Amino acid sequence: MHSFGYRANALLTFAITILALMCAMASLSDNLNSPTPSAEVLVLNINWFQKQPNGNDEVSMTLNISADLQSLFTWNTKQVFVFLAAEYETPKNSLNQISLWDGIIPSKEHSKFWIHTSNKYRFIDQGSNLRSKEFNLTLHWHVMPKTGKMFADKMDADP
Amino acid sequence: MGWIGETVDSIKSIQIRQVLTQGVSLGMIVTSALIIWKALMCITGSESPVVVVLSGSMEPGFKRGDILFLHMSKDPIRAGEIVVFNVDGREIPIVHRVIKVHEREDTGEVDVLTKGDNNYGDDRLLYAQGQLWLQRHHIMGRAVGFLPYVGWVTIIMTEKPIIKYILIGALGLLVITSKE
Structure with a gap:
Protein backbone atom coordinates (compact mmCIF):
# COMPACT_ATOMS: atom_id res chain seq x y z
CA MET A 1 0.00 0.00 0.00
CA HIS A 2 2.77 2.46 0.91
CA SER A 3 5.47 0.96 -1.23
CA PHE A 4 7.91 3.08 -3.22
CA GLY A 5 6.23 2.25 -6.50
CA TYR A 6 2.81 3.22 -5.19
CA ARG A 7 4.07 6.61 -3.93
CA ALA A 8 6.02 7.35 -7.11
CA ASN A 9 2.92 6.57 -9.15
CA ALA A 10 0.73 8.85 -7.01
CA LEU A 11 3.26 11.69 -7.24
CA LEU A 12 3.60 11.37 -11.02
CA THR A 13 -0.17 11.29 -11.53
CA PHE A 14 -0.60 14.36 -9.34
CA ALA A 15 2.18 16.28 -11.12
CA ILE A 16 0.74 15.51 -14.57
CA THR A 17 -2.77 16.47 -13.44
CA ILE A 18 -1.57 19.83 -12.11
CA LEU A 19 0.44 20.49 -15.28
CA ALA A 20 -2.56 19.68 -17.49
CA LEU A 21 -4.76 21.92 -15.35
CA MET A 22 -2.31 24.81 -15.61
CA CYS A 23 -2.10 24.40 -19.41
CA ALA A 24 -5.91 24.41 -19.61
CA MET A 25 -6.13 27.53 -17.44
CA ALA A 26 -3.48 29.33 -19.50
CA SER A 27 -5.43 28.51 -22.67
CA LEU A 28 -8.76 29.57 -21.14
CA SER A 29 -7.30 32.86 -19.92
CA ASP A 30 -6.85 33.89 -23.56
CA ASN A 31 -10.64 34.27 -23.76
CA LEU A 32 -10.45 37.20 -21.35
CA ASN A 33 -8.49 39.22 -23.88
CA SER A 34 -10.64 41.21 -26.31
CA PRO A 35 -8.25 42.48 -28.97
CA THR A 36 -8.69 45.72 -30.91
CA PRO A 37 -6.19 45.54 -33.75
CA SER A 38 -6.04 48.07 -36.57
CA ALA A 39 -4.60 47.84 -40.06
CA GLU A 40 -4.45 49.77 -43.28
CA VAL A 41 -3.20 48.63 -46.65
CA LEU A 42 -2.57 50.80 -49.68
CA VAL A 43 -1.95 49.55 -53.20
CA LEU A 44 0.69 52.02 -54.31
CA ASN A 45 1.33 50.76 -57.80
CA ILE A 46 0.47 48.01 -60.28
CA ASN A 47 3.95 47.03 -61.43
CA TRP A 48 3.03 44.79 -64.31
CA PHE A 49 0.28 42.64 -65.74
CA GLN A 50 0.72 39.54 -67.85
CA LYS A 51 -1.21 36.68 -69.35
CA GLN A 52 0.56 33.38 -68.78
CA PRO A 53 0.86 30.90 -71.70
CA ASN A 54 -1.92 28.79 -70.12
CA GLY A 55 -4.27 31.79 -70.16
CA ASN A 56 -4.15 32.76 -66.48
CA ASP A 57 -3.76 36.39 -65.51
CA GLU A 58 -0.95 37.46 -63.23
CA VAL A 59 -0.44 40.81 -61.51
CA SER A 60 2.43 42.28 -59.59
CA MET A 61 1.86 45.24 -57.29
CA THR A 62 3.46 47.34 -54.63
CA LEU A 63 1.79 47.43 -51.25
CA ASN A 64 2.11 49.51 -48.14
CA ILE A 65 0.92 47.65 -45.07
CA SER A 66 0.67 49.28 -41.66
CA ALA A 67 -0.83 47.53 -38.64
CA ASP A 68 -1.02 47.69 -34.90
CA LEU A 69 -1.50 44.20 -33.50
CA GLN A 70 -0.23 44.79 -29.97
CA SER A 71 -3.56 43.95 -28.39
CA LEU A 72 -3.42 40.39 -29.77
CA PHE A 73 -0.57 39.47 -27.46
CA THR A 74 -1.25 37.87 -24.08
CA TRP A 75 1.04 36.00 -21.72
CA ASN A 76 0.13 32.74 -23.49
CA THR A 77 1.03 33.98 -26.98
CA LYS A 78 4.03 32.46 -28.68
CA GLN A 79 3.69 34.30 -31.96
CA VAL A 80 1.20 35.90 -34.29
CA PHE A 81 1.12 34.87 -37.91
CA VAL A 82 -0.26 37.66 -40.04
CA PHE A 83 -1.06 37.66 -43.74
CA LEU A 84 -2.72 39.83 -46.32
CA ALA A 85 -5.14 38.13 -48.68
CA ALA A 86 -6.77 39.38 -51.84
CA GLU A 87 -10.34 38.08 -51.99
CA TYR A 88 -12.58 38.32 -55.04
CA GLU A 89 -15.30 36.57 -56.99
CA THR A 90 -15.20 35.37 -60.57
CA PRO A 91 -17.88 33.78 -62.76
CA LYS A 92 -16.24 30.37 -62.30
CA ASN A 93 -15.27 30.64 -58.63
CA SER A 94 -17.49 31.85 -55.79
CA LEU A 95 -14.39 32.66 -53.75
CA ASN A 96 -10.76 33.23 -54.56
CA GLN A 97 -8.37 33.88 -51.70
CA ILE A 98 -4.79 34.63 -52.54
CA SER A 99 -2.18 35.36 -49.92
CA LEU A 100 -0.05 38.29 -51.10
CA TRP A 101 2.20 38.79 -48.11
CA ASP A 102 2.71 37.15 -44.74
CA GLY A 103 4.91 37.53 -41.72
CA ILE A 104 5.59 36.05 -38.31
CA ILE A 105 5.49 38.46 -35.38
CA PRO A 106 7.52 36.94 -32.56
CA SER A 107 6.74 39.41 -29.80
CA LYS A 108 4.64 42.36 -28.75
CA GLU A 109 7.51 44.79 -29.39
CA HIS A 110 7.40 43.96 -33.10
CA SER A 111 3.64 44.01 -33.46
CA LYS A 112 3.29 47.65 -34.50
CA PHE A 113 4.83 47.90 -37.94
CA TRP A 114 4.62 49.18 -41.44
CA ILE A 115 6.13 47.61 -44.50
CA HIS A 116 6.59 48.67 -48.08
CA THR A 117 6.72 45.62 -50.32
CA SER A 118 5.73 44.04 -53.59
CA ASN A 119 3.59 40.92 -53.33
CA LYS A 120 5.56 38.03 -51.84
CA TYR A 121 3.44 35.30 -53.43
CA ARG A 122 2.38 35.39 -57.05
CA PHE A 123 -1.06 36.83 -57.65
CA ILE A 124 -2.37 34.45 -60.31
CA ASP A 125 -6.02 33.98 -61.18
CA GLN A 126 -7.60 30.71 -62.31
CA GLY A 127 -8.53 32.13 -65.67
CA SER A 128 -8.46 35.59 -67.18
CA ASN A 129 -10.51 37.81 -64.89
CA LEU A 130 -8.02 40.15 -63.27
CA ARG A 131 -8.11 43.09 -65.68
CA SER A 132 -9.84 45.98 -63.87
CA LYS A 133 -11.07 43.56 -61.21
CA GLU A 134 -12.27 44.83 -57.86
CA PHE A 135 -10.82 42.84 -54.97
CA ASN A 136 -10.95 43.11 -51.20
CA LEU A 137 -7.76 43.25 -49.22
CA THR A 138 -8.18 41.46 -45.90
CA LEU A 139 -5.65 41.22 -43.13
CA HIS A 140 -5.86 37.86 -41.35
CA TRP A 141 -4.08 36.89 -38.17
CA HIS A 142 -3.53 33.57 -36.51
CA VAL A 143 -2.51 33.64 -32.85
CA MET A 144 -0.35 30.69 -31.89
CA PRO A 145 -0.41 30.05 -28.15
CA LYS A 146 2.34 28.66 -25.96
CA THR A 147 -0.20 25.96 -25.20
CA GLY A 148 -3.85 25.33 -25.92
CA LYS A 149 -6.36 26.70 -28.40
CA MET A 150 -5.35 28.70 -31.46
CA PHE A 151 -7.21 31.86 -32.38
CA ALA A 152 -7.78 33.35 -35.80
CA ASP A 153 -9.60 36.41 -37.06
CA LYS A 154 -9.48 38.95 -39.87
CA MET A 155 -10.31 42.52 -40.71
CA ASP A 156 -10.97 44.53 -43.81
CA ALA A 157 -7.78 46.42 -44.58
CA ASP A 158 -9.01 48.65 -47.41
CA PRO A 159 -8.65 52.29 -46.45
CA MET B 1 -2.45 -37.32 1.58
CA GLY B 2 -5.80 -35.55 1.43
CA TRP B 3 -4.37 -32.58 3.35
CA ILE B 4 -1.51 -32.10 0.86
CA GLY B 5 -3.89 -32.41 -2.05
CA GLU B 6 -6.17 -29.75 -0.57
CA THR B 7 -3.25 -27.34 -0.08
CA VAL B 8 -2.04 -27.86 -3.64
CA ASP B 9 -5.56 -27.28 -4.92
CA SER B 10 -5.94 -24.07 -2.94
CA ILE B 11 -2.61 -22.73 -4.18
CA LYS B 12 -3.54 -23.60 -7.74
CA SER B 13 -6.93 -21.92 -7.47
CA ILE B 14 -5.42 -18.76 -5.99
CA GLN B 15 -2.90 -18.52 -8.78
CA ILE B 16 -5.50 -18.99 -11.46
CA ARG B 17 -7.67 -16.29 -9.88
CA GLN B 18 -4.73 -13.93 -9.62
CA VAL B 19 -3.71 -14.51 -13.21
CA LEU B 20 -7.28 -13.93 -14.31
CA THR B 21 -7.54 -10.68 -12.33
CA GLN B 22 -4.28 -9.41 -13.76
CA GLY B 23 -5.42 -10.37 -17.24
CA VAL B 24 -8.70 -8.50 -16.78
CA SER B 25 -6.98 -5.35 -15.43
CA LEU B 26 -4.51 -5.40 -18.33
CA GLY B 27 -7.44 -5.74 -20.71
CA MET B 28 -9.18 -2.81 -19.00
CA ILE B 29 -6.17 -0.57 -19.55
CA VAL B 30 -5.92 -1.47 -23.23
CA THR B 31 -9.65 -1.16 -23.91
CA SER B 32 -10.04 2.15 -22.05
CA ALA B 33 -7.18 3.61 -24.13
CA LEU B 34 -8.97 2.35 -27.25
CA ILE B 35 -12.30 3.80 -26.06
CA ILE B 36 -10.74 7.24 -25.48
CA TRP B 37 -9.10 7.22 -28.93
CA LYS B 38 -12.30 6.13 -30.72
CA ALA B 39 -14.37 8.67 -28.77
CA LEU B 40 -11.97 11.41 -29.82
CA MET B 41 -12.34 10.24 -33.43
CA CYS B 42 -16.12 10.57 -33.15
CA ILE B 43 -16.02 13.99 -31.50
CA THR B 44 -13.47 15.57 -33.82
CA GLY B 45 -14.62 13.82 -36.98
CA SER B 46 -11.01 13.27 -37.97
CA GLU B 47 -9.50 9.84 -38.53
CA SER B 48 -6.46 10.83 -36.47
CA PRO B 49 -7.51 13.40 -33.85
CA VAL B 150 4.46 15.80 -25.50
CA GLY B 151 5.03 14.20 -28.91
CA TRP B 152 8.66 13.47 -28.15
CA VAL B 153 7.50 10.27 -26.43
CA THR B 154 6.24 8.84 -29.71
CA ILE B 155 9.17 10.18 -31.74
CA ILE B 156 11.66 8.50 -29.40
CA MET B 157 9.64 5.28 -29.43
CA THR B 158 9.47 5.07 -33.22
CA GLU B 159 13.12 5.93 -33.71
CA LYS B 160 14.47 3.76 -30.89
CA PRO B 161 12.17 0.68 -30.80
CA ILE B 162 14.26 -0.91 -28.02
CA ILE B 163 13.02 1.74 -25.58
CA LYS B 164 9.46 0.91 -26.60
CA TYR B 165 9.93 -2.80 -25.88
CA ILE B 166 11.67 -2.11 -22.55
CA LEU B 167 8.83 0.22 -21.54
CA ILE B 168 6.08 -2.20 -22.58
CA GLY B 169 7.90 -5.05 -20.81
CA ALA B 170 8.38 -3.05 -17.61
CA LEU B 171 4.75 -1.90 -17.56
CA GLY B 172 3.53 -5.43 -18.26
CA LEU B 173 5.70 -6.81 -15.46
CA LEU B 174 4.43 -4.13 -13.10
CA VAL B 175 0.79 -4.96 -13.87
CA ILE B 176 1.36 -8.71 -13.52
CA THR B 177 3.32 -8.53 -10.26
CA SER B 178 1.22 -5.86 -8.54
CA LYS B 179 -1.03 -7.24 -5.81
CA GLU B 180 -3.69 -4.58 -5.76
Whole structure:
Protein backbone atom coordinates (compact mmCIF):
# COMPACT_ATOMS: atom_id res chain seq x y z
CA MET A 1 0.00 0.00 0.00
CA HIS A 2 2.77 2.46 0.91
CA SER A 3 5.47 0.96 -1.23
CA PHE A 4 7.91 3.08 -3.22
CA GLY A 5 6.23 2.25 -6.50
CA TYR A 6 2.81 3.22 -5.19
CA ARG A 7 4.07 6.61 -3.93
CA ALA A 8 6.02 7.35 -7.11
CA ASN A 9 2.92 6.57 -9.15
CA ALA A 10 0.73 8.85 -7.01
CA LEU A 11 3.26 11.69 -7.24
CA LEU A 12 3.60 11.37 -11.02
CA THR A 13 -0.17 11.29 -11.53
CA PHE A 14 -0.60 14.36 -9.34
CA ALA A 15 2.18 16.28 -11.12
CA ILE A 16 0.74 15.51 -14.57
CA THR A 17 -2.77 16.47 -13.44
CA ILE A 18 -1.57 19.83 -12.11
CA LEU A 19 0.44 20.49 -15.28
CA ALA A 20 -2.56 19.68 -17.49
CA LEU A 21 -4.76 21.92 -15.35
CA MET A 22 -2.31 24.81 -15.61
CA CYS A 23 -2.10 24.40 -19.41
CA ALA A 24 -5.91 24.41 -19.61
CA MET A 25 -6.13 27.53 -17.44
CA ALA A 26 -3.48 29.33 -19.50
CA SER A 27 -5.43 28.51 -22.67
CA LEU A 28 -8.76 29.57 -21.14
CA SER A 29 -7.30 32.86 -19.92
CA ASP A 30 -6.85 33.89 -23.56
CA ASN A 31 -10.64 34.27 -23.76
CA LEU A 32 -10.45 37.20 -21.35
CA ASN A 33 -8.49 39.22 -23.88
CA SER A 34 -10.64 41.21 -26.31
CA PRO A 35 -8.25 42.48 -28.97
CA THR A 36 -8.69 45.72 -30.91
CA PRO A 37 -6.19 45.54 -33.75
CA SER A 38 -6.04 48.07 -36.57
CA ALA A 39 -4.60 47.84 -40.06
CA GLU A 40 -4.45 49.77 -43.28
CA VAL A 41 -3.20 48.63 -46.65
CA LEU A 42 -2.57 50.80 -49.68
CA VAL A 43 -1.95 49.55 -53.20
CA LEU A 44 0.69 52.02 -54.31
CA ASN A 45 1.33 50.76 -57.80
CA ILE A 46 0.47 48.01 -60.28
CA ASN A 47 3.95 47.03 -61.43
CA TRP A 48 3.03 44.79 -64.31
CA PHE A 49 0.28 42.64 -65.74
CA GLN A 50 0.72 39.54 -67.85
CA LYS A 51 -1.21 36.68 -69.35
CA GLN A 52 0.56 33.38 -68.78
CA PRO A 53 0.86 30.90 -71.70
CA ASN A 54 -1.92 28.79 -70.12
CA GLY A 55 -4.27 31.79 -70.16
CA ASN A 56 -4.15 32.76 -66.48
CA ASP A 57 -3.76 36.39 -65.51
CA GLU A 58 -0.95 37.46 -63.23
CA VAL A 59 -0.44 40.81 -61.51
CA SER A 60 2.43 42.28 -59.59
CA MET A 61 1.86 45.24 -57.29
CA THR A 62 3.46 47.34 -54.63
CA LEU A 63 1.79 47.43 -51.25
CA ASN A 64 2.11 49.51 -48.14
CA ILE A 65 0.92 47.65 -45.07
CA SER A 66 0.67 49.28 -41.66
CA ALA A 67 -0.83 47.53 -38.64
CA ASP A 68 -1.02 47.69 -34.90
CA LEU A 69 -1.50 44.20 -33.50
CA GLN A 70 -0.23 44.79 -29.97
CA SER A 71 -3.56 43.95 -28.39
CA LEU A 72 -3.42 40.39 -29.77
CA PHE A 73 -0.57 39.47 -27.46
CA THR A 74 -1.25 37.87 -24.08
CA TRP A 75 1.04 36.00 -21.72
CA ASN A 76 0.13 32.74 -23.49
CA THR A 77 1.03 33.98 -26.98
CA LYS A 78 4.03 32.46 -28.68
CA GLN A 79 3.69 34.30 -31.96
CA VAL A 80 1.20 35.90 -34.29
CA PHE A 81 1.12 34.87 -37.91
CA VAL A 82 -0.26 37.66 -40.04
CA PHE A 83 -1.06 37.66 -43.74
CA LEU A 84 -2.72 39.83 -46.32
CA ALA A 85 -5.14 38.13 -48.68
CA ALA A 86 -6.77 39.38 -51.84
CA GLU A 87 -10.34 38.08 -51.99
CA TYR A 88 -12.58 38.32 -55.04
CA GLU A 89 -15.30 36.57 -56.99
CA THR A 90 -15.20 35.37 -60.57
CA PRO A 91 -17.88 33.78 -62.76
CA LYS A 92 -16.24 30.37 -62.30
CA ASN A 93 -15.27 30.64 -58.63
CA SER A 94 -17.49 31.85 -55.79
CA LEU A 95 -14.39 32.66 -53.75
CA ASN A 96 -10.76 33.23 -54.56
CA GLN A 97 -8.37 33.88 -51.70
CA ILE A 98 -4.79 34.63 -52.54
CA SER A 99 -2.18 35.36 -49.92
CA LEU A 100 -0.05 38.29 -51.10
CA TRP A 101 2.20 38.79 -48.11
CA ASP A 102 2.71 37.15 -44.74
CA GLY A 103 4.91 37.53 -41.72
CA ILE A 104 5.59 36.05 -38.31
CA ILE A 105 5.49 38.46 -35.38
CA PRO A 106 7.52 36.94 -32.56
CA SER A 107 6.74 39.41 -29.80
CA LYS A 108 4.64 42.36 -28.75
CA GLU A 109 7.51 44.79 -29.39
CA HIS A 110 7.40 43.96 -33.10
CA SER A 111 3.64 44.01 -33.46
CA LYS A 112 3.29 47.65 -34.50
CA PHE A 113 4.83 47.90 -37.94
CA TRP A 114 4.62 49.18 -41.44
CA ILE A 115 6.13 47.61 -44.50
CA HIS A 116 6.59 48.67 -48.08
CA THR A 117 6.72 45.62 -50.32
CA SER A 118 5.73 44.04 -53.59
CA ASN A 119 3.59 40.92 -53.33
CA LYS A 120 5.56 38.03 -51.84
CA TYR A 121 3.44 35.30 -53.43
CA ARG A 122 2.38 35.39 -57.05
CA PHE A 123 -1.06 36.83 -57.65
CA ILE A 124 -2.37 34.45 -60.31
CA ASP A 125 -6.02 33.98 -61.18
CA GLN A 126 -7.60 30.71 -62.31
CA GLY A 127 -8.53 32.13 -65.67
CA SER A 128 -8.46 35.59 -67.18
CA ASN A 129 -10.51 37.81 -64.89
CA LEU A 130 -8.02 40.15 -63.27
CA ARG A 131 -8.11 43.09 -65.68
CA SER A 132 -9.84 45.98 -63.87
CA LYS A 133 -11.07 43.56 -61.21
CA GLU A 134 -12.27 44.83 -57.86
CA PHE A 135 -10.82 42.84 -54.97
CA ASN A 136 -10.95 43.11 -51.20
CA LEU A 137 -7.76 43.25 -49.22
CA THR A 138 -8.18 41.46 -45.90
CA LEU A 139 -5.65 41.22 -43.13
CA HIS A 140 -5.86 37.86 -41.35
CA TRP A 141 -4.08 36.89 -38.17
CA HIS A 142 -3.53 33.57 -36.51
CA VAL A 143 -2.51 33.64 -32.85
CA MET A 144 -0.35 30.69 -31.89
CA PRO A 145 -0.41 30.05 -28.15
CA LYS A 146 2.34 28.66 -25.96
CA THR A 147 -0.20 25.96 -25.20
CA GLY A 148 -3.85 25.33 -25.92
CA LYS A 149 -6.36 26.70 -28.40
CA MET A 150 -5.35 28.70 -31.46
CA PHE A 151 -7.21 31.86 -32.38
CA ALA A 152 -7.78 33.35 -35.80
CA ASP A 153 -9.60 36.41 -37.06
CA LYS A 154 -9.48 38.95 -39.87
CA MET A 155 -10.31 42.52 -40.71
CA ASP A 156 -10.97 44.53 -43.81
CA ALA A 157 -7.78 46.42 -44.58
CA ASP A 158 -9.01 48.65 -47.41
CA PRO A 159 -8.65 52.29 -46.45
CA MET B 1 -2.45 -37.32 1.58
CA GLY B 2 -5.80 -35.55 1.43
CA TRP B 3 -4.37 -32.58 3.35
CA ILE B 4 -1.51 -32.10 0.86
CA GLY B 5 -3.89 -32.41 -2.05
CA GLU B 6 -6.17 -29.75 -0.57
CA THR B 7 -3.25 -27.34 -0.08
CA VAL B 8 -2.04 -27.86 -3.64
CA ASP B 9 -5.56 -27.28 -4.92
CA SER B 10 -5.94 -24.07 -2.94
CA ILE B 11 -2.61 -22.73 -4.18
CA LYS B 12 -3.54 -23.60 -7.74
CA SER B 13 -6.93 -21.92 -7.47
CA ILE B 14 -5.42 -18.76 -5.99
CA GLN B 15 -2.90 -18.52 -8.78
CA ILE B 16 -5.50 -18.99 -11.46
CA ARG B 17 -7.67 -16.29 -9.88
CA GLN B 18 -4.73 -13.93 -9.62
CA VAL B 19 -3.71 -14.51 -13.21
CA LEU B 20 -7.28 -13.93 -14.31
CA THR B 21 -7.54 -10.68 -12.33
CA GLN B 22 -4.28 -9.41 -13.76
CA GLY B 23 -5.42 -10.37 -17.24
CA VAL B 24 -8.70 -8.50 -16.78
CA SER B 25 -6.98 -5.35 -15.43
CA LEU B 26 -4.51 -5.40 -18.33
CA GLY B 27 -7.44 -5.74 -20.71
CA MET B 28 -9.18 -2.81 -19.00
CA ILE B 29 -6.17 -0.57 -19.55
CA VAL B 30 -5.92 -1.47 -23.23
CA THR B 31 -9.65 -1.16 -23.91
CA SER B 32 -10.04 2.15 -22.05
CA ALA B 33 -7.18 3.61 -24.13
CA LEU B 34 -8.97 2.35 -27.25
CA ILE B 35 -12.30 3.80 -26.06
CA ILE B 36 -10.74 7.24 -25.48
CA TRP B 37 -9.10 7.22 -28.93
CA LYS B 38 -12.30 6.13 -30.72
CA ALA B 39 -14.37 8.67 -28.77
CA LEU B 40 -11.97 11.41 -29.82
CA MET B 41 -12.34 10.24 -33.43
CA CYS B 42 -16.12 10.57 -33.15
CA ILE B 43 -16.02 13.99 -31.50
CA THR B 44 -13.47 15.57 -33.82
CA GLY B 45 -14.62 13.82 -36.98
CA SER B 46 -11.01 13.27 -37.97
CA GLU B 47 -9.50 9.84 -38.53
CA SER B 48 -6.46 10.83 -36.47
CA PRO B 49 -7.51 13.40 -33.85
CA VAL B 50 -3.97 13.98 -32.59
CA VAL B 51 -0.82 14.28 -34.70
CA VAL B 52 2.81 14.72 -33.79
CA VAL B 53 4.82 17.36 -35.65
CA LEU B 54 7.75 15.57 -37.27
CA SER B 55 9.50 18.31 -39.21
CA GLY B 56 10.58 21.88 -38.62
CA SER B 57 8.74 23.29 -41.62
CA MET B 58 6.28 25.24 -39.44
CA GLU B 59 8.86 26.67 -37.02
CA PRO B 60 8.81 28.72 -34.90
CA GLY B 61 5.07 28.05 -34.48
CA PHE B 62 5.30 24.27 -34.29
CA LYS B 63 8.51 22.52 -33.44
CA ARG B 64 9.38 18.86 -33.87
CA GLY B 65 7.79 16.91 -31.02
CA ASP B 66 4.81 19.19 -30.44
CA ILE B 67 1.35 17.70 -30.74
CA LEU B 68 -1.63 19.15 -32.56
CA PHE B 69 -5.32 18.50 -32.00
CA LEU B 70 -7.25 18.20 -35.23
CA HIS B 71 -10.84 18.91 -36.02
CA MET B 72 -12.65 18.01 -39.22
CA SER B 73 -15.88 19.85 -39.75
CA LYS B 74 -18.01 20.53 -42.80
CA ASP B 75 -16.89 24.19 -42.75
CA PRO B 76 -15.21 25.29 -45.97
CA ILE B 77 -11.44 25.54 -46.01
CA ARG B 78 -10.09 29.09 -45.96
CA ALA B 79 -6.71 30.73 -46.37
CA GLY B 80 -4.62 30.88 -43.21
CA GLU B 81 -5.87 27.66 -41.69
CA ILE B 82 -3.33 25.03 -40.74
CA VAL B 83 -4.38 21.78 -42.35
CA VAL B 84 -3.08 18.23 -42.21
CA PHE B 85 -3.07 16.60 -45.62
CA ASN B 86 -2.05 13.40 -47.31
CA VAL B 87 -0.40 13.46 -50.71
CA ASP B 88 -0.84 10.46 -53.03
CA GLY B 89 2.30 8.35 -52.88
CA ARG B 90 3.44 9.69 -49.52
CA GLU B 91 2.73 7.84 -46.31
CA ILE B 92 3.37 10.56 -43.76
CA PRO B 93 0.79 13.35 -43.50
CA ILE B 94 2.02 16.95 -43.70
CA VAL B 95 0.96 19.89 -41.49
CA HIS B 96 1.11 23.19 -43.41
CA ARG B 97 -0.77 26.46 -43.82
CA VAL B 98 -3.24 27.24 -46.62
CA ILE B 99 -2.14 30.26 -48.67
CA LYS B 100 -4.46 30.11 -51.68
CA VAL B 101 -8.06 28.98 -52.05
CA HIS B 102 -10.22 28.80 -55.16
CA GLU B 103 -13.78 27.64 -54.53
CA ARG B 104 -15.97 26.60 -57.48
CA GLU B 105 -19.25 28.42 -57.96
CA ASP B 106 -21.24 25.39 -59.20
CA THR B 107 -19.89 22.36 -57.34
CA GLY B 108 -18.36 23.96 -54.26
CA GLU B 109 -15.14 22.04 -54.80
CA VAL B 110 -11.98 23.73 -53.62
CA ASP B 111 -8.47 24.05 -54.98
CA VAL B 112 -6.04 24.68 -52.16
CA LEU B 113 -2.35 25.55 -52.11
CA THR B 114 -0.31 25.15 -48.92
CA LYS B 115 3.06 26.31 -47.63
CA GLY B 116 5.09 25.68 -44.51
CA ASP B 117 5.70 28.88 -42.55
CA ASN B 118 9.42 28.11 -42.36
CA ASN B 119 9.77 26.98 -45.99
CA TYR B 120 10.89 29.34 -48.70
CA GLY B 121 8.51 28.24 -51.42
CA ASP B 122 5.04 26.73 -51.61
CA ASP B 123 4.30 23.00 -51.43
CA ARG B 124 3.97 22.15 -55.14
CA LEU B 125 7.31 20.37 -54.94
CA LEU B 126 5.92 18.12 -52.21
CA TYR B 127 2.74 17.24 -54.09
CA ALA B 128 2.51 14.33 -56.50
CA GLN B 129 4.09 14.76 -59.93
CA GLY B 130 2.11 17.34 -61.90
CA GLN B 131 -0.29 18.08 -59.06
CA LEU B 132 -0.95 21.81 -58.69
CA TRP B 133 -3.70 21.89 -56.06
CA LEU B 134 -4.97 19.94 -53.08
CA GLN B 135 -8.63 18.94 -53.08
CA ARG B 136 -10.94 18.38 -50.17
CA HIS B 137 -10.29 14.62 -50.04
CA HIS B 138 -6.56 15.13 -49.44
CA ILE B 139 -7.23 17.05 -46.24
CA MET B 140 -7.52 15.05 -43.02
CA GLY B 141 -8.29 17.89 -40.65
CA ARG B 142 -7.39 21.34 -39.47
CA ALA B 143 -5.31 22.10 -36.40
CA VAL B 144 -7.27 23.75 -33.58
CA GLY B 145 -5.11 23.19 -30.51
CA PHE B 146 -1.52 22.80 -29.57
CA LEU B 147 0.51 21.17 -26.80
CA PRO B 148 4.31 21.45 -26.74
CA TYR B 149 6.89 18.66 -26.27
CA VAL B 150 4.46 15.80 -25.50
CA GLY B 151 5.03 14.20 -28.91
CA TRP B 152 8.66 13.47 -28.15
CA VAL B 153 7.50 10.27 -26.43
CA THR B 154 6.24 8.84 -29.71
CA ILE B 155 9.17 10.18 -31.74
CA ILE B 156 11.66 8.50 -29.40
CA MET B 157 9.64 5.28 -29.43
CA THR B 158 9.47 5.07 -33.22
CA GLU B 159 13.12 5.93 -33.71
CA LYS B 160 14.47 3.76 -30.89
CA PRO B 161 12.17 0.68 -30.80
CA ILE B 162 14.26 -0.91 -28.02
CA ILE B 163 13.02 1.74 -25.58
CA LYS B 164 9.46 0.91 -26.60
CA TYR B 165 9.93 -2.80 -25.88
CA ILE B 166 11.67 -2.11 -22.55
CA LEU B 167 8.83 0.22 -21.54
CA ILE B 168 6.08 -2.20 -22.58
CA GLY B 169 7.90 -5.05 -20.81
CA ALA B 170 8.38 -3.05 -17.61
CA LEU B 171 4.75 -1.90 -17.56
CA GLY B 172 3.53 -5.43 -18.26
CA LEU B 173 5.70 -6.81 -15.46
CA LEU B 174 4.43 -4.13 -13.10
CA VAL B 175 0.79 -4.96 -13.87
CA ILE B 176 1.36 -8.71 -13.52
CA THR B 177 3.32 -8.53 -10.26
CA SER B 178 1.22 -5.86 -8.54
CA LYS B 179 -1.03 -7.24 -5.81
CA GLU B 180 -3.69 -4.58 -5.76
